Amino acid sequence: MKKYDVAIVGASGMVGRELLDLIKIRRFPVNKIYFFNSGKNKISFIEFKNKKYECFSPQLNLLEKAKIVFFVSTEEISRKYAPILASKKIWCIDDSSEFRLDPSVPLIIPEINSELIKKSYLIAGPNCTLTPLAVSCFNIHKKFQIEEIRVATYQAVSGAGRKAIESLFEELEYYLKNKKMKSKNKFLPNPIAFNIFPQVGSFDKNGISSEEKKVELELKKIWNSPDIKISVTAVRVPTIRVHCLSAWIKTKKDWELKDIEKTFINSKGVKYLKNPKYATPLNSAKTFEVFVSRLRKTPIKNEFQVWLSGDNLYKGAALNSIQIAEKIIEENYG
Numbered sequence: 241m242k243k244y245d246v247a248i249v250g251a252s253g254m255v256g257r258e259l260l261d262l263i264k265i266r267r268f269p270v271n272k273i274y275f276f277n278s279g280k281n282k283i284s285f286i287e288f289k290n291k292k293y294e295c296f297s298p299q300l301n302l303l304e305k306a307k308i309v310f311f312v313s314t315e316e317i318s319r320k321y322a323p324i325l326a327s328k329k330i331w332c333i334d335d336s337s338e339f340r341l342d343p344s345v346p347l348i349i350p351e352i353n354s355e356l357i358k359k360s361y362l363i364a365g366p367n368c369t370l371t372p373l374a375v376s377c378f379n380i381h382k383k384f385q386i387e388e389i390r391v392a393t394y395q396a397v398s399g400a401g402r403k404a405i406e407s408l409f410e411e412l413e414y415y416l417k418n419k420k421m422k423s424k425n426k427f428l429p430n431p432i433a434f435n436i437f438p439q440v441g442s443f444d445k446n447g448i449s450s451e452e453k454k455v456e457l458e459l460k461k462i463w464n465s466p467d468i469k470i471s472v473t474a475v476r477v478p479t480i481r482v483h484c485l486s487a488w489i490k491t492k493k494d495w496e497l498k499d500i501e502k503t504f505i506n507s508k509g510v511k512y513l514k515n516p517k518y519a520t521p522l523n524s525a526k527t528f529e530v531f532v533s534r535l536r537k538t539p540i541k542n543e544f545q546v547w548l549s550g551d552n553l554y555k556g557a558a559l560n561s562i563q564i565a566e567k568i569i570e571e572n573y574g
């Protein structure tokens with residue numbers, strides 16, 4: 241089997257580490273592997289398959305050695321290097337938000353629109369919060385034409401990166417030692433231990449958070465459906481990984497609840513749990529599917545409600561990127 245030279249930019253971060261695990265778990269055919277991070281902190285070596293690799297700060301001449309580059313660091317780094325590498329026919333799979341809404345860059349979830357991969361060497365992966373919704377309800381949309389979505393999210397702390405997770409653990413330790421809460425968190429807008437808050441990202445002049453805007457605009461792009469009405473409340477909760485969503489979905493076409501259930505059961509990448517079973521962050525962590533549970537009708541015509549969940553570090557980021565890379569090599573693109 242052909243093997244590929246691969247680079248991971250952001251290898252020491254939350255998503256970077258998951259990428260490494262998934263490369264092993266899914267036996268992605270790696271020849272040489274190169275690791276990059278900020279070069280600013282103490283993690284300067286990465287262990288992979290019992291070997292220690294030095295981690296470099298990004299440099300074009302080193303990045304150019306790879307055939308596939310996973311960008312899992314910052315928007316700035318993606319902006320600086322991905323377009324140059326892509327112009328040299330190096331596949332760049334970017335998990336940052338830098339190019340997601342750029343009309344020339346495909347925004348890919350392989351279960352939905354893998355046919356767009358061949359259009360560009362630079363490919364964006366979506367925001368981790370919309371992934372469970374996008375994957376699970378795509379076939380519902382195709383069959384019954386979704387016209388309106390209202391959703392409240394319950395987002396794990398790892399969605400905000402390694403430093404945010406470390407800060408959750410510090411807060412918990414501080415509480416256990418001092419029997420009082422810390423008053424501030426350096427990486428999140430509020431303390432997060434024993435807390436929840438309806439702010440993920442910053443607010444615009446209309447009071448909408450950047451995360452809420454991403455869910456709306458990226459979902460419209462991925463489904464190629466600019467007219468769907470989407471309203472979101474994004475909430476941070478003190479879980480470690482897996483984002484959950486409570487969603488109200490209204491369609492144009494009529495259906496029986498069993499048709500909706502059947503569509504979920506037959507959708508790729510979806511695990512449907514029949515009542516009274518449901519997904520939680522603990523029972524859906526590190527799984528490759530997104531989960532749909534608590535399906536029920538609402539009093540509004542053509543509207544149902546579901547509880548969705550998906551691992552933000554897997555399908556919301558690293559797994560989706562690996563699946564894109566797998567598609568590239570499977571189809572022998574470029």
Ligand SMILES: NC(=O)c1ccc[n+]([C@@H]2O[C@H](COP(=O)([O-])OP(=O)(O)OC[C@H]3O[C@@H](n4cnc5c(N)ncnc54)[C@H](OP(=O)(O)O)[C@@H]3O)[C@@H](O)[C@H]2O)c1
Pocket residue numbers: 249250251252253254255256276277278279280281283297298311312313314315317335336337366367368398399400401402403552553556557
């Ligand atoms: N976390 C999620 O659930 C999730 C989901 C979807 C998409 N994403 C996106 O994926 C990316 C990574 O997120 P994360 O949660 O893994 O963040 P993270 O835990 O904070 O890790 C960031 C990584 O980027 C590296 N980095 C920072 N500045 C850099 C620079 N100037 N040059 C090279 N590397 C640099 C860090 O290196 P050091 O170790 O040296 O600091 C670290 O390896 C972000 O763009 C994020 O928006 C994250």
